[in-house]
Amino acid sequence: MxxxxxxxxxxxxxxxxxxxxxxxxxxxxxxxxxxxxxxxNSEGVVAFVLCFFLGFIGIHRFYYGKVGTGFLMILTMGGLGIWWLVDLIRIGVGHFTDSQGNRLSLIHDH
Ligand SMILES: [Zn+2]
Structure with missing residues (x-):
């Protein structure tokens, strides 16, 4: 493989x-x-699930080491939902990175 x-x-x-x-x-x-x-890819699924259910308090950002922006997300309640939605989309399309700069994705490139 x-x-x-x-x-x-x-x-x-x-x-x-x-x-x-x-x-x-x-x-x-x-x-x-x-x-x-x-x-x-598998971790992208984890990020997506975390973000979907608990993204409004930035759980996916804590999980991937982005603690600073995670706290910011708690304080703003996920940017009143907008930041949450943006992160969810970014994870879905593979544009979300963890604290080491690794891109997470749900899907393989075509
Ligand atoms: Zn080439």
Missing amino acids: SINVFCRYCGQQISDVDLVCPHCHSKQHFNTPPHTNTRR
Whole structure:
């Protein structure tokens, strides 16, 4: 089973078994692996569920180490629901990152 990595030249998502990027045809050198941004899909589901049920008090932000903005979310009750909704959408489309900058996603890229 292959994992998805990002081409170090064009940034497109490719498989780690691709020796040549199918998008820009650059040779890949995986013995010195690129900074992988592998999607953690299962954790994306956790984030989505946490955010859906308890997102208005920022539980998903505490869970992923974003304590500062988590407290801010409690104080503002999830930005009166708007910030909550925005986070829920960002998790759903894979634009939410944890405190280490790892992107979380529910879905695989096409
Ligand atoms: Zn490429």
